[in-house]
Amino acid sequence: MRVAILAHEKFPDRAKTAVGLLRYADYEVEAVLDRESAGRRVSEFVPDVQDAPIVAGMDDAPEVDALVVGIAPIGGGFDESWRSDVRTALERGCDVISGLHYFLEDDEEFAELAAEHGCDLWDVRKPHEDLTVAQGVADEVDAEIVLTVGTDCSVGKMTATLELLEAARERGADVGFVPTGQTGIMIEGWGNPIDRVVSDFTAGAVEEMILERGNDYDYLFVEGQGSIVHPAYSAVTCGILHGSMADRLVLCHAAGREAIHGYEDTQIPPIPDYVDLYEDLARPVHETEVVAGALNTKDIDDDETAHGAVETFRDLLDAPATDPVRFDAEEVLEAIL
Amino acid sequence: MRVAILAHEKFPDRAKTAVGLLRYADYEVEAVLDRESAGRRVSEFVPDVQDAPIVAGMDDAPEVDALVVGIAPIGGGFDESWRSDVRTALERGCDVISGLHYFLEDDEEFAELAAEHGCDLWDVRKPHEDLTVAQGVADEVDAEIVLTVGTDCSVGKMTATLELLEAARERGADVGFVPTGQTGIMIEGWGNPIDRVVSDFTAGAVEEMILERGNDYDYLFVEGQGSIVHPAYSAVTCGILHGSMADRLVLCHAAGREAIHGYEDTQIPPIPDYVDLYEDLARPVHETEVVAGALNTKDIDDDETAHGAVETFRDLLDAPATDPVRFDAEEVLEAIL
Numbered sequence: 128m129r130v131a132i133l134a135h136e137k138f139p140d141r142a143k144t145a146v147g148l149l150r151y152a153d154y155e156v157e158a159v160l161d162r163e164s165a166g167r168r169v170s171e172f173v174p175d176v177q178d179a180p181i182v183a184g185m186d187d188a189p190e191v192d193a194l195v196v197g198i199a200p201i202g203g204g205f206d207e208s209w210r211s212d213v214r215t216a217l218e219r220g221c222d223v224i225s226g227l228h229y230f231l232e233d234d235e236e237f238a239e240l241a242a243e244h245g246c247d248l249w250d251v252r253k254p255h256e257d258l259t260v261a262q263g264v265a266d267e268v269d270a271e272i273v274l275t276v277g278t279d280c281s282v283g284k285m286t287a288t289l290e291l292l293e294a295a296r297e298r299g300a301d302v303g304f305v306p307t308g309q310t311g312i313m314i315e316g317w318g319n320p321i322d323r324v325v326s327d328f329t330a331g332a333v334e335e336m337i338l339e340r341g342n343d344y345d346y347l348f349v350e351g352q353g354s355i356v357h358p359a360y361s362a363v364t365c366g367i368l369h370g371s372m373a374d375r376l377v378l379c380h381a382a383g384r385e386a387i388h389g390y391e392d393t394q395i396p397p398i399p400d401y402v403d404l405y406e407d408l409a410r411p412v413h414e415t416e417v418v419a420g421a422l423n424t425k426d427i428d429d430d431e432t433a434h435g436a437v438e439t440f441r442d443l444l445d446a447p448a449t450d451p452v453r454f455d456a457e458e459v460l461e462a463i464l
Numbered sequence: 465m466r467v468a469i470l471a472h473e474k475f476p477d478r479a480k481t482a483v484g485l486l487r488y489a490d491y492e493v494e495a496v497l498d499r500e501s502a503g504r505r506v507s508e509f510v511p512d513v514q515d516a517p518i519v520a521g522m523d524d525a526p527e528v529d530a531l532v533v534g535i536a537p538i539g540g541g542f543d544e545s546w547r548s549d550v551r552t553a554l555e556r557g558c559d560v561i562s563g564l565h566y567f568l569e570d571d572e573e574f575a576e577l578a579a580e581h582g583c584d585l586w587d588v589r590k591p592h593e594d595l596t597v598a599q600g601v602a603d604e605v606d607a608e609i610v611l612t613v614g615t616d617c618s619v620g621k622m623t624a625t626l627e628l629l630e631a632a633r634e635r636g637a638d639v640g641f642v643p644t645g646q647t648g649i650m651i652e653g654w655g656n657p658i659d660r661v662v663s664d665f666t667a668g669a670v671e672e673m674i675l676e677r678g679n680d681y682d683y684l685f686v687e688g689q690g691s692i693v694h695p696a697y698s699a700v701t702c703g704i705l706h707g708s709m710a711d712r713l714v715l716c717h718a719a720g721r722e723a724i725h726g727y728e729d730t731q732i733p734p735i736p737d738y739v740d741l742y743e744d745l746a747r748p749v750h751e752t753e754v755v756a757g758a759l760n761t762k763d764i765d766d767d768e769t770a771h772g773a774v775e776t777f778r779d780l781l782d783a784p785a786t787d788p789v790r791f792d793a794e795e796v797l798e799a800i801l
Binding site: 201202203228259260261262263321322323324325326327328329330331355356357358359360361362363364365366368369370390392393394396400403404407408410411412 | 538539540565596597598599600658659660661662663664665666667668692693694695696697698699700701702703705706707727729730731733737740741744745747748749
């Protein structure tokens with residue numbers, strides 16, 4: 128499927144859905160829409176993913192099958208400055224895929240245009256209607272459950288999960304992926320958007336996915352969300368931790384991060400405190416252990432400094448660690464599998 | 465307002481909304497609907513609340529202004545065996561108030577009957593549409609925030625909150641109430657149903673209430689939900705803990721409870737573990753302390769044994785404790801205010 132990805136004014140650093148799709152999805156990306164970087168190319172910013180031209184808007188995009196909204200602002204609202212791009216896409220007969228909290232299918236103009244031009248609006252973040260409370264039985268599946276947990280939002284939990292998944296499969300391990308956020312769901316073509324479900328059903332929505340796939344694999348890698356110390360999103364993190372009944376945790380962190388992103392009054396606690404907090408919180412429901420760490424070193428230029436940061440992180444964790452994008456994951460996989 | 469309360473097959477022990485309304489709301493309760501106990505009276509089961517006859521269904525109820533659904537089954541569904549009671553109520557011109565996850569106003573038959581007979585359907589658990597993510601600013605209000613937290617669901621957090629509220633006001637303290645569940649909202653006539661909001665907005669929905677009322681009182685007593693170790697509901701608990709940025713916590717427990725209600729595989733951890741867990745989890749967002757405990761001793765017949773249970777609980781907590789329904793709350797209030 129050929130797609131254009133909307134990432135206005137945010138590509139690449141604040142467009143994690145866009146970059147995730149460029150890196151991991153089976154889409155052919157024909158263009159990225161970012162009016163601030165029009166005329167440049169993806170490869171100038173992110174060299175190790177598929178390349179594509181950056182254009183100012185849908186009017187300048189080549190022929191595609193779908194427009195994907197590739198940014199997820201805090202709160203998940205729809206920015207009215209994107210309206211003309213979505214309108215143009217629908218008028219050109221393209222489907223529109225969105226992971227926003229704001230549902231495109233509930234937007235009267237978009238719904239009418241989609242009907243008129245025979246296009247689909249896929250609101251990835253709209254939960255299905257049969258979700259319910261967890262029964263506390265995710266530990267009954269055959270698979271070992273491995274969950275990525277974070278020190279903050281946007282530290283690379285999805286990336287770490289997908290990199291470790293790929294590396295584990297290269298070793299011949301039988302691993303399934305349980306996505307929990309919009310990008311993961313877009314990549315996998317399946318999954319419950321955990322941050323959008325009714326709060327009472329948070330753990331239940333994770334459990335449902337584990338019960339559905341947990342007897343088909345030796346391992347399930349569950350994509351984590353948020354952080355247990357996040358002022359806004361900790362509820363989601365806690366629901367995933369208890370609902371997944373994870374056997375092993377991989378703690379994800381971004382090198383140099385000192386405060387919660389967007390909540391600068393909230394300092395990042397010491398790494399060993401996270402280990403205790405995640406393990407202590409999980410224990411009453413299902414005993415678990417932080418067995419490895421994934422450090423996002425993308426803000427560090429040279430490999431030697433990045434390697435040093437990983438070593439420091441490993442010492443604080445007292446467990447194997449790597450940056451699975453930059454370095455190999457062998458030792459970390461030994462601890463996980 | 466004169467009401468009938470629906471509590472089929474669950475009154476009183478599994479009908480905490482019904483009992484909460486009988487005890488704390490300003491409603492005149494004219495009947496309780498419970499087909500299993502028809503012909504008896506409320507006072508035979510619960511002596512210390514307003515009395516009312518128990519009837520088999522709405523056909524046998526005296527004239528009232530509203531029917532209130534006073535039970536909240538796990539999952540919050542609508543039991544079809546209640547349909548004829550709701551239908552009869554609407555046909556008699558009564559409003560219907562419900563805290564179920566299932567919204568009566570989305571039920572075609574009820575919506576039509578309500579329109580036809582000029583009745584209101586009030587779905588207490590339907591969140592308003594402007595909720596969003598927390599900003600992490602609940603600590604900026606003038607009031608000290610006191611939150612009840614639990615070892616489990618249904619241990620008496622709402623009851624403890626309301627009893628302590630009443631006792632504090634009797635001492636002359638200037639205290640506001642922040643309800644978070646259907647019964648509290650029915651009693652207060654205001655509030656966000658935290659267990660029903662989008663999971664990403666859990667903390668934000670609590671914060672919104674605190675910002676709205678936090679400068680009008682010296683103290684806000686926030687009704688807690690669930691438990692941080694609950695296999696299904698911990699997400700809600702965690703969101704309330706971080707969203708409220710509570711200054712003081714009151715740990716609520718039910719004497720004799722050994723496993724999570726309905727999740728018998730999940731043992732109740734030792735009380736000191738709860739203290740550590742709640743305090744450690746809150747700290748990165750807002751430093752807090754378990755300053756007191758509330759023990760629900762309703763399953764203990766004699767006062768002496770109940771007093772002993774409170775003493776044991778106090779020792780485990782290392783803080784003042786009481787059963788605020790059964791004993792006085794002076795020492796606990798000293799610790800809270």
